[in-house]
Amino acid sequence: MHIVVCIKQVPDSAQIRVHPVTNTIMRQGVPAIINPYDLFAIEAALALKDHLGGKVTVLTMGPPQAEPALRKALSFGCDEAVLVTDKLFAGADTLATSYVLASAIKTLHQETPVDLVFTGKQTIDGDTAQVGPGIAKRLELELLTYVSRIVSVDKAASSIRVERRAEGGVQVLETRLPALITMLEGSNEIRFGSAPDMFRAARAEVRVWDRNAAGIEDIKKVGLKGSPTIVSRVFVPSPRAQKAQQIEFDATNPEAATQALLDKVLAEIPKVKKELDNKRTAAGERHE
């Protein structure tokens, strides 16, 4: 089994603040972490490796500073790490990012055939959940999103069975390999790497690929140039100006309390009152 896990280094959003004067995001001093959703992907891949053997390659596209994220992934037990980095990649949206990652996975596939690709369900800084499906589409991989459990992998039949959380229940899906899986949060718990893994990670060489090494064929498809998404404006949502209001009523009389509350709501939101009135009229007409 050769499993590729795509991860992203993100600023720890719990620690991000907005500059009180300039309204820009202050990233300085904010620690960078592995996108928390990606940890479920890493653990799922490692658990499969424990079970079936093979190797796990962790892959990211990002600036050179993203290397610690890959090292961290190695410390959990991933075998190899590839950083795809190139000045041309800057400003990429999900379309351009999935193109670069797909190209890199294709290159990895030529070295050792790839059976499975894992990603987190989405990133905490972009929240689009588009890159995983984008890679699957580009590489024509079977796509399984929001997977909560890997049930089994049949190497001989080259198939995989997973559970997927869906509205109103759990779907059990089976498909053939190679496939791309986006893992749901809470599906597992990232392991506590052993001391030897920590040492190996600290000393390992992270492979750094530029656009040529990553096998990028069309540079018009990468970076800002390859990104049709436009960020037109960044703003801080203004805090709600409305204050809590007090409603006075006779607490011993539930009917009066309900009426007081209802009056207040209807007075505040005339639209609701109007709709209710309309319904009442219609109902009245039907009765007649």
Place this chain on the structure above:
Amino acid sequence: MTQNIEKFDVIVVGAGPAGNAAAYTLAKAGKKVLQLERGEYPGSKNVQGAILYADALEKIIPDFRDSAPLERTVIEQRMWVMEDESYVGTTFRSDRFNQMPGNRYTIIRARFDKWFSEQVQKAGALVICEMTVIALLRDESGKVIGVEVDRDDGKIYAETVILADGVNSLVASRAGLREDIKPAAVALAVKETIFLPKETVEARFNLKGSEGVVIEMLGSISQGMAGTAFLYTNKDSISLGIGCMLSDMKAQNTTPAELLEKLKQHPSVAPLIAGGETREYAAHLIPEGGYHALPELYGEGWLLVGDSAGFVNAVHREGSNLAMTSGRLAAETLLELGEKGLPSTAANLARYKARLEDSIVLKDLKKYRNIPDTLHSQRQFLSDYPALLNGAAHEFFTVDSRDKATKEKAIFNAFRERRSLLGLLGDAYRLWRATR
């Protein structure tokens, strides 16, 4: 497992100033160094005011000014003796501090520690974070031969282990190398980093460029407890903090947050931080037991450095410089042993203590050895005198119809009433003895 048969020359436990100084000095000299840090990244567990004393770092990394993240060069030092609504203060401001090289800098430890650790790694040490040392490994004779960490296959071996794991030094305590810290020997300090635009900081403190101010405060702000407060100017923020002996806080049932809140509301402090946004809140223990509270500093195969050894000069608010210096001296001791082909036995590591005694570390701690006891038993220095001093100043600078001789007499009577003539003489003697 075969991976861990590898042996290091030195394992340094902890990535604070002491551990970094030791690891850097050893790695730079070609030793095979492993540094273990339990935090997520170097500096994640570290808290300081923070002032960087250039001299201590200069002796380790002479050209640190070229790359270290420094906030402001301290050119002005204020001392405030405070009462509830006033302070009597001294100010020393000198343009000579503007001449390079600078002597003291304000720093933000998160950034500084990251930089320091990068230097350690560049020097060749292997630095691993998120690894907690849970025990020391010993051979049959009891000599420390390595550490055990909180992960599978976690035994790691070395000729010497330097414990730079901070004020609690859980490793040393657990291994029985030192006693647990006592509430009377540690201060609990809290601080806030309050964000203000650069221009505001400069206007409020009369600064330009990278100049900075330090304000040290004592008096009623510590509510009669042994403690002091500080205000440091950073580039675009202010570090404001207060610390008191843990035993005092316990006795008075006060929380550090309350103390800091009161300090922020003091009429002399409030305008300096007005409009600022608190971005960071941190608390830490400081070993302030002084010379008499020092543990054993070395033994068979191990050394204590920095806070874990209790190297803090509470009077001058120096700690990180003593940490760095002790880390360097520990490293230099091991380098000397290496050159002479001597093993890390307690007898040989005694050279570390000799080096400390010959340095600012133990010389200063020895000089102030009686201060903690004096302040513990003689509370008047922190409560009565600040009140008397402020009362005196208020009396003296209020111009009214009373003549100056009457005023002086009133001031003297106030002192005598509170401390008696003998008490005053005794206090003067005690203070002189304690700082001698």
